Amino acid sequence: MSNKRLIVIAGPTASGKTSLAIQLAKHFNTCVISADSRQFYREVAIGTAKPSLEEQEGVSHHFVDSHTLLNPLSASTFADEALSVLKEAFKTKDTIVLVGGSGLFIDALCVGLDKIPFSQEIRNQLNEELLQVGLDALLVELQTKDPIFYSQVDHANATRVIRALEVIRNTGNTFTSYKENNTKVKRDFTFQYFIINHPRDILYTRIEQRVDRMIATGLLEEVKSVFHLAHLQALNTVGYSELFRYLKSEISLADAIALIKQNTRRYAKRQLTWFRRYEHAYWLESTETELQVKEVLTNLK
Numbered sequence: 001m002s003n004k005r006l007i008v009i010a011g012p013t014a015s016g017k018t019s020l021a022i023q024l025a026k027h028f029n030t031c032v033i034s035a036d037s038r039q040f041y042r043e044v045a046i047g048t049a050k051p052s053l054e055e056q057e058g059v060s061h062h063f064v065d066s067h068t069l070l071n072p073l074s075a076s077t078f079a080d081e082a083l084s085v086l087k088e089a090f091k092t093k094d095t096i097v098l099v100g101g102s103g104l105f106i107d108a109l110c111v112g113l114d115k116i117p118f119s120q121e122i123r124n125q126l127n128e129e130l131l132q133v134g135l136d137a138l139l140v141e142l143q144t145k146d147p148i149f150y151s152q153v154d155h156a157n158a159t160r161v162i163r164a165l166e167v168i169r170n171t172g173n174t175f176t177s178y179k180e181n182n183t184k185v186k187r188d189f190t191f192q193y194f195i196i197n198h199p200r201d202i203l204y205t206r207i208e209q210r211v212d213r214m215i216a217t218g219l220l221e222e223v224k225s226v227f228h229l230a231h232l233q234a235l236n237t238v239g240y241s242e243l244f245r246y247l248k249s250e251i252s253l254a255d256a257i258a259l260i261k262q263n264t265r266r267y268a269k270r271q272l273t274w275f276r277r278y279e280h281a282y283w284l285e286s287t288e289t290e291l292q293v294k295e296v297l298t299n300l301k
Contacts, residue, residue, distance in 0.1 A: 004090045004189040007296065009099040010106060010275055011196030011284075012268035014206040018051050019289045020196065021099035022059050024296060028095040031060040033082055035100030035109065037075075038237060040067040043226055046219045047239035049210065069226070072234045079108035086189065098191075103274035104160070112185030116178045119170040126162045126169075135236075138165060146174040152273050156241060156263065159233045193281035194296050197272075202287060207264050214239065215257060223247065238263045 009021045025032045034040070038048040042065045045052075050064060062085050067073045073081075089096055100106060107113070130138060135158050142161055143150040145168050153160050164175035171178075198206065223243040229235055230244045239260050246256040275281065282299050286292045 003094060004086075005095045006086070006110070006189055006191040007095060007097050007300070008106060008110065008191055008193045009097060009196070009296075010103070010193060010278075010281075011101060012198075012203060012271040013049070013101055013264060014210045014268070015101075015196040015198055015203060016206075016289060016292075017099050017101065017196060018049070018055070020284075020292050020296070021097045022051070022055075022057055023289055023293050025059045025097045026057065027293065027297070028093075028097070030093045030096050031062060031089055032056075033085060033096060033098045033109075034061060034063040035078075035082075035098055035102055035105040036063075037073070037078075037100075037102040037105050038234075039064050039100075040073050040078075041065075041069045041234060042067070043069050043229070044222060044235075044240075046214050046217055046222045049214075069229055069232055069234050072232070075104045075108040076113055078105050079113070082109045090189065101271050103271065103277075110187065110191050114179050116167055116175070117170055119166055122166045122169050123162060126165055130158055130162065135161065138162065141165060142168075146176055148176045149174065149179075152270060154237075154267055154270055156237050156267070157233075158236050190301075192301055193275075193278045194299075195275050195278070195281050195283050196292065197283040197285055198287060203268060204265055207268065208261055211239075211257065211261050211264060219243070220246075220253075238267055 007024060009017050009024070011017050021032050036048070038044070039050045040063055041048070051061070063078070063082065086096060098106065098109065126138065138158075138161050139150070139155055142153070142164055146164060149164050153164065155161075167173070167175045167178060219239065220243060223240055224247065226235060226240070227244065227247055235241070242256040242259040242263065245251050246253050251259070282295075284292050284295050286295055
């Protein structure tokens with residue numbers, strides 16, 4: 001399949017990745033694979049900015065509404081399933097579009113996951129500590145022992161924080177050192193990264209507007225509908241964890257909304273830090289989708 005190509009559209013939350021991916025898929029008469037680790041789940045839609053059927057504009061999407069929160073999808077399982085989807089789709093398509101802001105899932109599919117030591121005993125211990133002392137205490141340990149990975153990881157993602165500390169406690173080495181020194185797999189298709197890079201003020205305005213739009217279209221009601229699943233790691237994420245706190249009467253609704261905006265901005269910064277690791281990525285400077293499409297088409301190898 002050496003002539004088969006994956007166009008990777010990445011970027012921070014609220015940057016307009018979905019719209020660009022759909023327009024490119026229409027141009028190439030192809031499908032879209034989502035690498036957004038929150039859009040997999042059928043139970044949530046508003047807080048994940050999942051594209052509706054109308055917004056998908058007739059373009060076939062994979063890994064949107066494909067799984068349940070009760071059976072969360074790991075990055076490695078996503079890669080296995082997505083590779084099967086690609087193999088089938090490449091029978092009739094030469095170009096496929098991958099879109100998402102979850103760098104770990106993009107990496108898993110494009111270059112494979114690192115072969116990093118595993119310890120179930122230490123992981124169980126860390127999960128117990130999470131319940132007893134909370135995520136903030138684990139983040140303090142991670143910041144002290146591996147500041148580089150601390151600056152990259154989603155601070156609301158307990159699973160990834162625990163994974164990093166598991167490796168650190170098990171080996172005495174940083175999680176970053178294992179990520180940097182592992183040999184990646186070689187895929188039988190080519191891929192090229194395009195990263196949306198809005199000026200900070202524009203991105204932050206888009207984030208504020210998106211959060212306001214989510215609240216106006218029923219995010220609180222959606223969070224109430226999954227409140228009984230608040231203990232799941234897949235829901236320990238921006239937009240849900242803050243409103244869970246409101247529903248527990250820990251903070252006011254206004255404070256919850258303000259926190260969603262603040263934490264989304266912080267998450268966007270961490271996403272951009274992750275994507276700066278990608279060598280040979282093309283950074284899209286245009287702010288309008290139509291111009292971004294032209295940039296991608298002009299700079300495809």
